Amino acid sequence: MPAIxxxxxxxxxxxxxxxxxxxxxxxxxxxxxVGKFATDDFSDTEExxxxxxxxxxxxxxPIISALQDERLMFDADTKKVYIKQTDGKAIDAATGAAxxxxxxxxxxxxxxNRLRRAVDAAIGGLTLMSPDAxxxxxxxxxxxxxxxxxxxxxxxxxxxxxxxxxxxxxxxxGRAAMLLFKSDASETDKLGAVATIKARGxxxxxxxxxxxxxxxxxxxxxxxxxxxxxxIQSSLAMWSGVQNAWYGLSLGSVLLLAAIGLAITFGVMGVxxxxxxxxxxxxxxxxxxxxxxxxxxxxxxxxxxxxxxxPLAFLVAGAIGILIERTVIRFLYGRPLETLLxxxxxxxxxxxxxxxxxxxxxxxxxxxxxxxxxxxxxxITITYNRLWILCFxxxxxxxxxxxxxxxxxxxxMRAVTQNRRMAASMGIATSRVDALTFGLGSGIxxxxxxALSQIDNVSPNLGQSYIIDSFMVVVFGGVGNxxxxxxxxxxxxxxxxxxxxxxxxxxxxxxxxxxIILFIQKRPRGLFALKGRAxxx
Amino acid sequence: MPHMLTxxxxxxxxxxxxxxxxxxxxxxxxxxxxxxxxxxxxxxYLVALWGKYVCYAILALSIDLIWGYCGxxxxxxxxxFALGGYAMGMYLMRQIGSxxxxxxxxxxxxxxxxxxxxxxxxxxxxxxxPFAALMVLLVPGLLAxxxxxxAFRSRVTGVYLSIITQAMTYALLLAFxxxxxxxxxxxxxxxxxxxxxxxxxxxxxxxxxxxxxxxALIVAFLICRAVVSSKLGKVLIAIRDAESRTxxxxxxxxxYKLFVFTLSACMAGVAGALYVPQVGIIxxxxxxxxxxxxxxxxVAVGxxxxxxxxxxxxxxVxxxxxxxxxxxxxxxxxxxxGALFVLVTLLLPKGIVGTFNAWWEPFKAKQGDANAExxxxxxxxxxxxxxx
Numbered sequence: 002m003p004a005i006x007x008x009x010x011x012x013x014x015x016x017x018x019x020x021x022x023x024x025x026x027x028x029x030x031x032x033x034x035v036g037k038f039a040t041d042d043f044s045d046t047e048e049x050x051x052x053x054x055x056x057x058x059x060x061x062x063p064i065i066s067a068l069q070d071e072r073l074m075f076d077a078d079t080k081k082v083y084i085k086q087t088d089g090k091a092i093d094a095a096t097g098a099a100x101x102x103x104x105x106x107x108x109x110x111x112x113x114n115r116l117r118r119a120v121d122a123a124i125g126g127l128t129l130m131s132p133d134a135x136x137x138x139x140x141x142x143x144x145x146x147x148x149x150x151x152x153x154x155x156x157x158x159x160x161x162x163x164x165x166x167x168x169x170x171x172x173x174x175g176r177a178a179m180l181l182f183k184s185d186a187s188e189t190d191k192l193g194a195v196a197t198i199k200a201r202g203x204x205x206x207x208x209x210x211x212x213x214x215x216x217x218x219x220x221x222x223x224x225x226x227x228x229x230x231x232x233i234q235s236s237l238a239m240w241s242g243v244q245n246a247w248y249g250l251s252l253g254s255v256l257l258l259a260a261i262g263l264a265i266t267f268g269v270m271g272v273x274x275x276x277x278x279x280x281x282x283x284x285x286x287x288x289x290x291x292x293x294x295x296x297x298x299x300x301x302x303x304x305x306x307x308x309x310x311x312p313l314a315f316l317v318a319g320a321i322g323i324l325i326e327r328t329v330i331r332f333l334y335g336r337p338l339e340t341l342l343x344x345x346x347x348x349x350x351x352x353x354x355x356x357x358x359x360x361x362x363x364x365x366x367x368x369x370x371x372x373x374x375x376x377x378x379x380x381i382t383i384t385y386n387r388l389w390i391l392c393f394x395x396x397x398x399x400x401x402x403x404x405x406x407x408x409x410x411x412x413x414m415r416a417v418t419q420n421r422r423m424a425a426s427m428g429i430a431t432s433r434v435d436a437l438t439f440g441l442g443s444g445i446x447x448x449x450x451x452a453l454s455q456i457d458n459v460s461p462n463l464g465q466s467y468i469i470d471s472f473m474v475v476v477f478g479g480v481g482n483x484x485x486x487x488x489x490x491x492x493x494x495x496x497x498x499x500x501x502x503x504x505x506x507x508x509x510x511x512x513x514x515x516x517i518i519l520f521i522q523k524r525p526r527g528l529f530a531l532k533g534r535a536x537x538x
Numbered sequence: 539m540p541h542m543l544t545x546x547x548x549x550x551x552x553x554x555x556x557x558x559x560x561x562x563x564x565x566x567x568x569x570x571x572x573x574x575x576x577x578x579x580x581x582x583y584l585v586a587l588w589g590k591y592v593c594y595a596i597l598a599l600s601i602d603l604i605w606g607y608c609g610x611x612x613x614x615x616x617x618x619f620a621l622g623g624y625a626m627g628m629y630l631m632r633q634i635g636s637x638x639x640x641x642x643x644x645x646x647x648x649x650x651x652x653x654x655x656x657x658x659x660x661x662x663x664x665x666x667x668p669f670a671a672l673m674v675l676l677v678p679g680l681l682a683x684x685x686x687x688x689a690f691r692s693r694v695t696g697v698y699l700s701i702i703t704q705a706m707t708y709a710l711l712l713a714f715x716x717x718x719x720x721x722x723x724x725x726x727x728x729x730x731x732x733x734x735x736x737x738x739x740x741x742x743x744x745x746x747x748x749x750x751x752x753x754a755l756i757v758a759f760l761i762c763r764a765v766v767s768s769k770l771g772k773v774l775i776a777i778r779d780a781e782s783r784t785x786x787x788x789x790x791x792x793x794y795k796l797f798v799f800t801l802s803a804c805m806a807g808v809a810g811a812l813y814v815p816q817v818g819i820i821x822x823x824x825x826x827x828x829x830x831x832x833x834x835x836x837v838a839v840g841x842x843x844x845x846x847x848x849x850x851x852x853x854x855v856x857x858x859x860x861x862x863x864x865x866x867x868x869x870x871x872x873x874x875x876g877a878l879f880v881l882v883t884l885l886l887p888k889g890i891v892g893t894f895n896a897w898w899e900p901f902k903a904k905q906g907d908a909n910a911e912x913x914x915x916x917x918x919x920x921x922x923x924x925x926x
Contacts, residue, residue, distance in 0.1 A: 273697050275831075332884055337697045338611045339883040342838060345831050346879020353872035469708050469827065472701045507712050514709040518685075518702050522692040 031058045032095040038068075038082045038110050039075040046110060047119055051151065054123035060084075060097050062127045067094075069120045074107040083107060122149045129159040129172075138168050144175030145205065150183045174201050181213045181222075191222045199229035203380060207233045240380035245498045251387040253494025254394040255456070257487060258449040259467040260474035261398060264486040265442035267475055269418050270435065272330055273341040276348035277471060278464025279355075280322060280443045284314035284450020285459045286355060289364045304369040307451060314447035321351075322443025326436045334435075348464070356461040366454040390452045397448060402483060404441075414438050418481070473517050479527025488528060493517075550891075551763060554846045555756055561588075562752025566745030582741050585748050587860065589816040591853045592751040596758050596809035598836045598852035599845060600802040603762050605834065606843030607771060608798050609778035611696075614703030615806050616830035617710050618678035620820065622807025624714075625677055627727035627820040628661060629670030630738070634731050647729070648722045658720045667734055674811040675804045682803030683796065690792040690799075695781065704827045711825035726821025727814075738815050751812045755849065758805050762845050765798065774798055832875070838882050841889025850891060 034056060037049035050068070053061050063084055067073040072085040073094065082094040083103045091100045112120065125147065128140035137159075144156055156179065160172045177194035180186045186194075198206045207230060214226040259281055266274045274280075288310040295302050295309075302309075325347060333340045368386055375384040405411035416424040417434045425431045450463070457463060470493075478489025493513060500509035521527075565580050565588065572579035597619050604610040636643040640650040644657055663669040685706060689699055717723035736743040765771050776784045777791050785791045814820045823829075833852075840851020855878070862871045886893055 273700075329880055329884065338605075338700065339887065341611070341613075341697060341700060342831070342835060343880045343883040346835075346876040346883075349872050349876035349879070353869075353876065357869065469705060473705060476698060476701055507716055511709045511712050514705045514712075518705060519688070521694055521698065521702055522688045525692050525694045525698065 031056050031060075035060075035064065035082050035095040036080055038073060038094070039077065039080040041075070041077060041111065043111075043113055043116060046112075046116055050116065050119050050123050054126055055155070060094060062124075063092075064094050065120060065123045065127060068110055068112070069117075069124060071109045071112070073110045074103050075110055076104050076107040078106060079104070081107075082110075118147075122147050122152060126152050126155040129155060130162075134165055134168065137163070137165070138171060141168050141171035141175055145171065145178050145209075148175065148178035148182050148209075150179050153179050153183065173197055174206075178209055181209070181218075184217075188219045188221060191219065192225055195222060195225045195229050199232060202233050202236055204237065207237065237380070241502075243379070244381040245502065246495060247381060247383065249495030249498035250391060250491065251494070252498055253491035254387075254391040255453065256470055256474050256494050257398065257490035258390070258394045258452055259446070260471040260478075260486055260490055261394075261401065261483070262442040262444070262446035262449065263471045263475050264478075264483055265401075265445065266439055267472075267480060269414060269481060270438055270442075271337065271480075272334075272439065273337055273344065274330075274439075274442070275341055275345040275468065276325065276351060276464075277344075277443075277446055278466075278468035279348045279351040280318040280446035280464070281450040281453060281467055282355065282459075282461065282464040283318045283321060283351070284310075284447030285366065285454035285457075285463055286359060286364070286450075287314040287317050287447065288451045288454040289359070289366050289459055292366060303367070304371060306367075307369060307372075307455075310451045311448055314451045315444040316447075318447025318450070319440040319444030322446075323436050323440040325443075326439035330439065331432065331435060348468075352461045352464070359461070361461060363458040363460045366459050368455055372455060386455050390456065393452055397445065398483070398487060401445065405483070410434070410437060473514070476527055477517055477520065479529035482527075482529040485527055485529035550846055551759075554849070555759065558592075558752050558756050558759075558849075562749045562756075566749050569745050570741060582744055585741075585744050586816050589744070589748040589751050590813060591856050592748070592755050593809045593813035593816070594833070594836065594852040594856055595849035596751070596755050596812070597806050597833055598840070598848040599755070599758050599762055600805035600809065601833055602837045602840075602842055602845055602848035603765065603805070604798055604802045605837060606845070606848070607766050607778060608774045608795060609781070610795060610799060611700045611834065612703045612799075612802075613700045613827060613830050613834065614705075614707035615802070615833055616827075617703075617707035617825055618682060618803040618806035619810035619813070619833075620710070620714075620822075620824035621678045621681065622674045622810030623814040623820040623824060624721060624727065624810075625664075625670055625673040625807070626811035626814045627730075628664040628673075628721075629667060630730040630733060630815060631727050632661070632665040633733065634729065637731055638729070646722070646727070648717075648725065649720075652717060660720065671811075674807050678803040678807035678810075679800050682800045686796045686799040687792075690795045693792075704830070707825050707830055708827055711822055711827075714822035714825060722821070724822065726819060728819040728821070730815065730818060733815050738818065744816065747812065747816050751816070754808055754812055758808070759845060759849070761801075761805070765801070766845070770794065770797075835875075835879050835882065837889075839878065839886075839889055841892035841895075844889065844891040844895070847889050847891030851889060854890075 031053070034049050034052035037045040037052075040046075050065065053064055063086075064073060064082075067084045067086075072087070074083045074085055074091075075081070076083070083091050083100060084094050085091050085103060091103045092098060093100050121143075125140045125143050128136050129144070131137050131140070141159075144152060153176070156172055156176050160169065160176060163169045163172055174197055177197035180190050180194040181198070195210070198210060210226045210230050210233070214223050214230065218226070259278075262280065263274065263277050266272050266277065288307070291310040291313060292303070292306045295306050325344075329343050329347065330340060333343060372386045372389055375382050377383075405415060413424070413429050413434045414437075416427070416429055417431050417438075421431055424434075453463070453467075457466075474489045474493055475486055477493060478485030478487070496516075497509055497513050500512055503509070504512055565585060568578055569580045569582060569585050574581075597615065600618075601612065601615050604612060631646045634646065638647040638650075640647055642650045645654060649657070664673070685703075689702065694702065713719055714721055714726075715724055721727065730738050732738065733743065733747075736746075738744075766774065773784065773789055773794055776787075776789070777794060781791055810820075810824075832855075836852040836855045837848045838851070839855055840849065841847030859871065859875070862868065862874060867874075882889065888896060
């Protein structure tokens, strides 16, 4: 019951506002207008919708929304119209008086597509006065799209009353759109409208201006519209460049994350680890397992699942990496081609093991609440998960750099890379360093898996889709240089996203692969090549 | 030339050729002449299956030629195989003529389906067998020549070369998956009817294709033997073992590598061309990087740098694959394949034939067979390389 009171109150406010600002309907009394619903004739119904919507009667909103939901009943014999309310009770549409029961002979008022549009527009106009700000905003935005000039008085009334800034702006844009389509609007009004729409500056504004500049308009309006079109187009081109750059950064961060572990195993140790992608996959499945446990036992912790998964994935992938190094790879040092084959075999085994354990289909990994959603920056939309992954990647990169630079293990790793024999004679346990380095590279791949599980399908083939790209990044950036990997990843990411709109996704990717193959001809050792004796070793 | 061929043939090679030739003659004959159900009759499905193995053996030979003798590990040889296959597939598509589902006399079904009005220019000429046969050699050869010319000239070696060959086949995989590329997209080319006027499904055609594949294997083997036992082959082995040193001695390493890489790609193309009519389909999955790496493991299992071993490895591994994937052990096949990669590289680096040679050689040397010893040493992977 309070809901109905509220609805009535809202309708009452609407009616007051409409009576105060809009031209009241003189032509027919409200009861006559409502009576037109009972004729079962589409053109009568259309007239009725227009008259009821502009009547300012508190029943207008209930009637139109009942019409929309096919709850508006009419009795052809008595010419009475009833509203069947959502709680099952009925009221007389013309008077609002409660009715005991709707007669059996009554049926719902029929609508066709044209009428449905009219109903939507009428509801839009009525919702402009709604006390709910978000409902007002969406109604105001739909005004811009429909730009039905009959709504102009309603919109102007709402505009005068509106206090919320963004709704006010949406309303004035809607009003501008209507003025441009209104044939008898004054030239100054139209020029002002063009300026308002130019300030909006998005695709919809562009489409609207293109539409009106083709129509019958005063010369000055056409001229100013075409100026506005040019300016919107150039600003849109700029924004699409910004958008591509953002997508490119996002893709680059994914590539960097996948390749950074490889930069350690391949770049620093010279070991070709074809099972690297599977380490990424193991990280993703660790996330899945962590979320499963949380879902079943501690649902409240779900938002923290990634904080638990990151160290765990590092440990799982790192431990398996160390195991692989100790059992297989250490026997193959100095035989890179054999290492390649053996690790490919390992990747097949790991994939099949995961397939056996978790099934061949995609597993669902959820986004924590702080990673879902998006925000607008100018004309582009930035999703939080992409943004967090970019930050996370850079953090991992910085930590890794610091580790190599400032810790004892980092020092030993660099020493073994530069001169294994000399390092050994200085007392560094080279085989221990090898194992730890490989474990570190694999562990970072595991961490990458946690991040990638947020944006990609978690399936046993997850790693396969990243392995070739990761190798391309490392080879392009230059082996043995983490900065090269960073530059390589972002260059490839951005280049890929700028090629995509021109060439299409697949051709863009092929073009990138071909470009890398050509690039390697020019600089066989990558962008940032090691110099000196290490090259031939 | 005859002198060179006979000189290069040791006992193992002669045995290999005789066995392949005997299979190539006896299996088709038994399939065609003996009554069905007889104990000695080879069923048609087995002829097609073994024909597939023989094509794989040719592919393995081509990989062994560059990997075993020149140290170039190509992870993209499946691409050359598939390109040869597509060239043959295009010929077979054109032979369908108006018998397709849409009955268009000129356009293959998938083009009609895509609403194409005329044949793309690169499909011209494939209705003629000699042209298609030329393309089987030319397309993979040309790609390998361009790719190799770029790569070897700028001294891309070792794992870098492996990785960019993998990128090459991956790029081709993506390209051939596209419908507008004009090669049937995802579905590839299939539903073949005739080859040179004979029905591809007929037993006689299958038997003939099998015999032809065996012949091709023998010819490919002889070519490889001729190459590796010539002076050119010695230079290739030198490049494998010490590329810089060979270059400093004044050999044009790039040219040698380019020659052998292109030759190998042509052989892979022929293997693919013989494979397609026997299997009845060619689709982009043949370009998958995994396939190329699998072909490399055949060579590793059989023994790289032995030629006979490569062919043997291809047949053994593929027989095992058929055996295991068709039974209850199917889910474990990938475990086995993976373990094969690991165990062969760790425990059997010379492969089956190489290990056998290493065991057999001292025994033979005791009998004073000096000639055989030197020949075997050329064949095996050099001691210096293994010691590294």
